[in-house]
Amino acid sequence: MRETLDFLLHDWLDVATLLQRPRFADHSRETFAQVLDSCERIAREKFAPFNRLSDTEEPQVVQGPDGERVHLPRATHEALAAYAASGMLAAAQDCELGGMQLPCVIEMAANAFFSKASVAMGGYAMLTAGNASLLLAHGTPAQREVFARNELTGRWFGTMCLSEPQAGSSLSDIATRAVADGSDFEVDPLGPRYRLRGNKMWISGGEHEITENIVHLVLAKIPGPDGRTVAGAKGISLFVVPKQMVDDQGRLTGERNDVALAGLNHKLGYRGTSNTLLNFGEGRFPVRGGTGAIGYRVGAPGEGLRCMFHMMNEARIAVGLGAVMLGYAGYEASLGYARQRPQGRPVTDGGKDAAAPQVPIIEHADVRRMLLAQKAYVEGGLALALYCARLVDEQATGEAPAAAEAGLLLELLTPIAKSWPSEWCLEANSLAIQVLGGYGYTRDYPVEQYWRDNRLNMIHEGTHGIQALDLLGRKVVMKGGAGLALLAARVNATIQRAGQQPGLAEHGVALAAALQKLGAATKSAWATGVPAEALANATPYLQAFGHVVLAWVWLDVALAAQRGLDVALAASGEAPLQAGKRAAMCYFYAYELPRIAAWLDVVARREALPREMRDEWF
């Protein structure tokens, strides 16, 4: 994987160009490599060997002196200590905050090693880094200093508390309430002080003993004087709610805040990440003589969702990249197995010779097909995630028009970066099981765990259906379709370059046809202007859109590979890495891209069946 990562970062994305930007001026290709080396090593030594353990010894509730605690294996503590010590929690932050001021694309590439080694153990760190970033963007100076900085060093970990038992995908229906705490609530050094009451569901890392404190970021509604709250997203505000109370110097005061563990969710996978139901302010741990958990508002009232979703693009790319890396882990495991497992004999014209020795199963065409599919899914997914991370960097540090363009393209591509790997790298994991056969179905091999872990990614951080509505209902129509037009321009530029390469021109033609079909379907979907009609087939649209984007990414990657192939050819040598990229691209165009026709058909004719199906017919 490292070779592919380096190829994508340097030969394809040319990340060295970022070094010319002031923000990254202290870096070099060498410092980038050192970060990757270091993360690869920590992941290999501290995470990968314990990934199965984190699954079998799943988080357990134990009774402590101050309520229930969650017990995790020692290895999880040690792995996360090593992660914190590496400085990666602050990888992209300013140097003056103790950060490394790395580009997002390098940060994501480095974190990919942890997702591959143990996505569940890595979860605590990803959440903490995201939590701290949010506070740095929207918190008061004291909130940044007290909460964010202690998260960046790994002294405290963080969570995101959005969902509630009765409100999963529909955040506007959350019922947690926040009321001003005392008449002096506005002059607390840690920010406007409130009392929160409510239940939060699916909170990853919501309870553990890895760190001395946990910093919860909580969405809640502030009722008006009449006790009523504003309906919809506008009624939602954001609060920072520490598990242990702290003073304005970041010292624990010894008071426990009223945040109580109400239960652990027992999951199909991702078991190493504790996932909790938390009760805020139920009176279990009365604090400072009042009722309700104490929280400090972040940002203005009613701005909670906006603040929370500030980091959404990066969070969704990270989820997509996590899905990719699970797929990658399965791909490598099944490739290794296929190379050493003897079974059966090749098909020949004269049938099979039962007396001949068995061959490694990688010699069977169907096994190679399954490995090729995995390669196309996971390397393509990795390329897409890195491309999007590179857009984050461009948006943050590029020149004005390029930065705006990057931001627009990022908005459009984020639902794909999140959803596509969640679906297809899960399929890669299933193929990895299939390559291993009965062994793949046992817990003696890692592939079944990857498959279980990966199933979450189509659900959390916005389900497939939510991503689809976001794409077709919002992103492709925003600004008069400017995002889609921009993507089309980029795709066409790739097609043009491919047209000048004898071996790639035909793929450019196929991509042009696919792009045309996608554009036409988008228009047809919205032809009546009725959202219910357009959006009834948003998910097939998302699937087709994703496959077109990946076909584009693969053709662009193949163009970068072509340079290496040409050099090797001129020297009468070989370039197996580049040849592999070209083969994976060919696989995608032969086996995958043609799927879009079936998906786009129903979109284009606004197939009414899902709307017209009646309950009693099921």
Place this chain on the structure above:
Amino acid sequence: MRETLDFLLHDWLDVATLLQRPRFADHSRETFAQVLDSCERIAREKFAPFNRLSDTEEPQVVQGPDGERVHLPRATHEALAAYAASGMLAAAQDCELGGMQLPCVIEMAANAFFSKASVAMGGYAMLTAGNASLLLAHGTPAQREVFARNELTGRWFGTMCLSEPQAGSSLSDIATRAVADGSDFEVDPLGPRYRLRGNKMWISGGEHEITENIVHLVLAKIPGPDGRTVAGAKGISLFVVPKQMVDDQGRLTGERNDVALAGLNHKLGYRGTSNTLLNFGEGRFPVRGGTGAIGYRVGAPGEGLRCMFHMMNEARIAVGLGAVMLGYAGYEASLGYARQRPQGRPVTDGGKDAAAPQVPIIEHADVRRMLLAQKAYVEGGLALALYCARLVDEQATGEAPAAAEAGLLLELLTPIAKSWPSEWCLEANSLAIQVLGGYGYTRDYPVEQYWRDNRLNMIHEGTHGIQALDLLGRKVVMKGGAGLALLAARVNATIQRAGQQPGLAEHGVALAAALQKLGAATKSAWATGVPAEALANATPYLQAFGHVVLAWVWLDVALAAQRGLDVALAASGEAPLQAGKRAAMCYFYAYELPRIAAWLDVVARREALPREMRDEWF
């Protein structure tokens, strides 16, 4: 599900016509219904409530006085006792053997309830019934009397011991040996007596204490005088090897045979079925003063695979039906959830009204799409399995030309009946998880277990790749393509009937085009006559073939539903069950059938990539 089952059996397959056949003359529509009622009740009371328990309390090895034993929950013992008491182990056997002489189609329909309630607990019974059937077909009178009859009553259970650690899909490479036991080996009342030595892997039900004895059917090779064995399938013979030795009256002699538990496989799913590695004749339990486990040959030497595969069509249909019923269980669970879970609001022209109450998620088009897909997969899969079971009955009890035709069609359809539900009802289980969202990912709901259980079905009883080679390499070319021609004739008959129905004619046209495309791709695949070229894309071919078969099945089912719809219309009433069948058919034609183009493209042009991909390019 019962309503759909009755509709398919009576309104579609018209199973009452079987009552005119001598073998089933003592039955009636009422006796068929009684069997279904009774199985439905036992499955509901004794299996379903303990399905999760059988997963969480997976089989454990405990030390017993005579070696390791496998402990199972008490509920598994009780469920299987109830199953045996129902007489279902001998459901299809002759009355004189204590059987019910039921048609295969009714036996399979009745067993479907157990697969739906707990596929893993039901596994022991399915294996035992298959084992007994095989002995009845190929055993000596004494083997039938001693072994098969005690299995039919549930006094003993049975296994199938085929695979070995070094030989999974490639049975010709098994290394277990059988040598004649003494000079009197041919005159043992239980059949020619041999000593077996070797290791058998993936043996379901290989050790347990549900019954006092376990009857293993074991494949092994008999070496010649030079110590060498015949290569390939022709060298394989079949043996019955009891765990506890018995006399010719079926009494336990008190001697333990040398069959030792070498370990349990810890699986992703199907955990309630113990799955074992067994050592035969390693000397752990020396028996009768010699070395090697004692086994009695069944059938002639070298005929082992032929005997074992005698029941293969039925076993494969049963695996497919098991996959269907897991899908069905998930469909019903997610449908129930979708009807009661409030979340979000419908999309309207004016956007969403956040103040309006939330609606049950079944009102969202995307949720209905996911439920429709599940319905199309699981009801279509059920229809296919029952159709194939009906072919088994036709082959066994029909008039000469019809029986031969049924046999031919059954040969062709078996790989589809096994593989299609394994793939698409697994997808149904994934959609069920998606409908439940985060809850679906937890062990508080059953859908994640169904998904785990179902993943096995693409692997055991012949992997997807093996089914694909069987279909394209053998079944469609056998007898000059007679099977495919017969299928085409049946499909065309359905198309013709659909052509006379205003609402169905267009689907008939689509099916005709699909059939034509399938036929053309079959010809192209074999155009060069080179097996390696034809078979490199056997799996996409299998997928496309399966979708065409299901489109045919659905159109034929819709024709049966049309009669009910016409009757209801004439009476100004409604026929929701039939309307649902029509909707599922429409779903299949709109969303599923168009997928075949992408699969058949690579088949038709004999896409060479899987053959040409080089190891070092991965």
